[in-house]
Amino acid sequence: MADQLPQTIRDALQKRALEALDHWPVRAHEPLLMKYRENAVFRITLEDGQFAALRLHRPGYHDETSLCSELQFMSALKLGGLDVPSPVPTSDGQSLARLPANRHFPEQHVDVVSWIEGVPLGQSGTPLAHSADMQAEIFFSVGEGMATMHELADSWEPPERFRRPAWDAEGLLGEKPLWGRFWDCRGLPSDSIAALSALRNELHQALAAISPGDLDYGLIHADLVRENIFLTENEGNVAFIDFDDAGHGFRLFDLATTLLKNRSEPAYPAIEKALISGYRSRRALSDAALASLPLFMVLRNLTYIGWLAERPEIPGAAERLSRYIAESLEMARKLKAAA
Structure with missing residues (x-):
């Protein structure tokens, strides 16, 4: 997505990154823009010659307390042995x-x-390049890692001022969802507004009807899509x-996020089975909980509608918005038929 940005925006981001480098001990090196989504992410070279990722955070998305909390969570996971990035302090020892x-x-x-040295698992919208057998191995490992992350999160005691968003019923379906009002946002035709409003009410009822004991809740990543899963050595x-979106939420939301963009893969049944098997190899996941996975896949898909509506500058945003609306309503129809 970064290479599709207009040159004027790229130039402005580059100057901003150079300004930011004054706060870290780095080599004389041009920041390389790698990703532009919530954050503008640059690869830089530290004074010791190691690569690092500089993140220009989207203004107004998270405040300082929330950003520090994200870094604290990552540090705890790293300390627990999970392969995740770790914070690099500024020249005067600050996190930000x-x-x-x-x-x-x-x-x-x-x-x-x-x-993190490695390559992304894939890119959304592009078929996975790995063989079916390799996909099963990879997603088994992803499931193991996800379960380990949830275990580490449960065993960690966050500091007193820790604050991250909540992907709970309010964060997904309330009046002010974390990623925007998917049923009432820019670019929606009137028929979609009516259909999505009705769906929101139905999902509220479906979520409330689930036994609380079947929904494991705690700190989650909340955005384990292909681009955020790296294959390493x-x-x-x-x-x-x-x-960036990590917070408190239903653990099924992490599973649903990873599976959602892989639904069109020919080997999807094996992918889903491998992910769940990998998860269960490290952490309990009941059949009663899994029965709600299709519901959480609909909830996850709906979040992208609000997210895209608030970011019309993203290339292809209008087309993607229409696709997510159609997909969400179709998934909801199947969910209702299976009930």
Whole structure:
């Protein structure tokens, strides 16, 4: 997505990244824009020659307390042995730096995290390149890693000022969902507004009807899509990056997020089976809980509607918005028919 940005935006981001580098001990090196989504992510070279990722955070998305909490969560997971990035402190030992407003940007925060060597599992919308057997192995490892992450989260005691978003019923279906009002946002035709509003009410009831004991809840990654799962040469072969949306939520939401963009893969049944088997090899996951997985896949798909509606500058946003609306309503119809 970064290479599709207009050159004027790329130039402004590059200057902003150079400004941010004044806060870290780095080599004289041009920041390389790697990703532009919630954050603008650059690869930089630290003073010791190691690569790292500099993240210009989207202004207004998370405040300083929430950003520090994200880094604390990542540090805890890293300490527990999970392959995730770890914070790189500024020259004066801080977790974050604050950049003042200028004519291109409002005030925003920036941080640096360690570089993960590897390649993304894939890219959304592009078929997976691995053989069916390899896909099963990879997703088994992803399931293991996800379960380990949830175990580490449950055994960790967050610091007193820890604050992250909640992917609970309110965060998904309330009046102010974390990723926007999917039933009432820019670019929606009137028939979609009516259908999505009705669906929101149905999902509220379906979620409320689930026995609380069947829904494991705690800290989650919340965005384990292909681009945030890296294949590495380390033991276990997978690493997780981009904890920008990590917070409190239903553990099924993590499973649903990983599976959602793979539904069109020919080997999808094997992918789903491998992910669940890998998860169960490290952590309990009951059949009663799994019965709600299709519901959470609908909930996950709906979040992208609100997210895209608030970011019309993203290339292809209008087309993708229409696709997510159609997919969500179709998934909901199947969910209702199976009930």
